[in-house]
Amino acid sequence: MPELPEVETIRRTLAIHVTDLMIKNITLIWPTAVCGWEGKAFEDLVIGRRIIGIDRRGKYLLIRLDEEITLIAHMRMTGRLNYYADHQEPEKHTHVVFTLEQGEVHFSDVRKFGRIQALPTPLSVSESSLRKLGPEPLEHEFTPAVLKDRFGTKKVSLKAALLDQHVLAGMGNIYVDESLFQAGISPERRVDTLSEEEISKLHQAIQTVLQAGIDAQGTSFRDYRDANGEKGWFEQALQVYGRGGEPCQVCGQTLERLRLAGRTTVYCPRCQK
Known part of the structure; x- marks a missing residue:
């Protein structure tokens, strides 16, 4: 999608x-x-x-x-x-x-x-x-405080919360997995257990990963093409998404795959606490 x-x-x-x-x-x-x-x-x-x-x-x-x-x-x-x-x-x-x-x-x-x-x-x-829809994650108005407020007191996994378009608009399976990896946080963590520092790291990771995706003109695995029929090339930069069973490019640990919020999720058990 x-x-x-x-x-x-x-x-x-x-x-x-x-x-x-x-x-x-x-x-x-x-x-x-x-x-x-x-x-x-x-x-x-x-x-x-x-x-x-x-x-x-x-x-x-x-x-x-x-x-x-x-x-x-x-x-x-x-x-x-x-x-x-x-x-x-x-x-x-x-x-x-x-x-x-x-x-x-x-x-x-x-x-x-x-x-x-x-x-x-x-x-x-x-x-x-x-x-x-929730706020736009690349707008200046989207701050760590806004992210914390959107999470509220939810007792769900981070993966489920970030996929929820009412919490934050535009995120999907690819960029949620990549953002959580960059932030160093497990997708299984419950939203209400995050510290202020972790929320700040996650906020920065979301913006960095999404901007990198735009700069690469998106990710093309199967169907996606831009209006000119061209593929994006962010696939070349993916750290975890679609790489379950492969070694982590940061620490070498085998990336694990699990099912969260009805979606296949890939993460590094060593890098993401």
């Missing part, structure tokens, strides 16, 4: 191509992939409107159109938004084609979990899943 660094990379690479362009037509190959608003068809809300910018909130893309319409796109497990300068025949798993003044944007999704919703911009937070 694309996480914050992947979605941010899609935002940046897509915005370069489509900002200020009008959406001239929409082809719905699998209509369930989109959702309109209060009885208004998706196409009626979108066709003829100009793309004025693209924002990101957690793992969601917010494609801003003129006349106060926003498209909220969630990639889920395998969704992609690809830009093509010329006409491109839809691939097997392409569900929506946006024809622009210049080029096309294809929304494809092998698993068919991704969705694009159109709704009035003033309601894009209050009437969507965005209203429940």
Whole structure:
């Protein structure tokens, strides 16, 4: 599933191509992939409107159109938004084609979990899943004190808490494992046992790892590609994720794999206390 660094990379690479362009037509190959608003068809809300910018909130893309319409796109497990300068025949798993003044944007999704919703911009937070999201981990307002406050008195594992989008927006399995390794804290630790120093280390690790992921344009194991169809290369920097049974690159201890919060988790039992 694309996480914050992947979605941010899609935002940046897509915005370069489509900002200020009008959406001239929409082809719905699998209509369930989109959702309109209060009885208004998706196409009626979108066709003829100009793309004025693209924002990101957690793992969601917010494609801003003129006349106060926003498209909220969630990639889920395998969704992609690809830009093509010329006409491109839809691939097997392409569900929506946006024809622009210049080029096309294809929304494809092998698993068919991704969705694009159109709704009035003033309601894009209050009437969507965005209203429940936690803070953005790369904003200046996100401090160790904020992280502590978001944890509250939860009695769950750190892995479960950091995967919870209500606690912190944008984190997923890859970057949670990597952040906990960099902070030197076990994913099994209960949130309410962390010291002030550990919270501070974790806060710094989260920001460092996410920024490194963005700088590498994300992690591409299987489905993820940016808007140009290019892979990210953060996989080359992974310390623990996907490396269960291999030696730790810091201490040489065999990395252990376990199941936490319903997700496979990899950590170093020596480096992460």
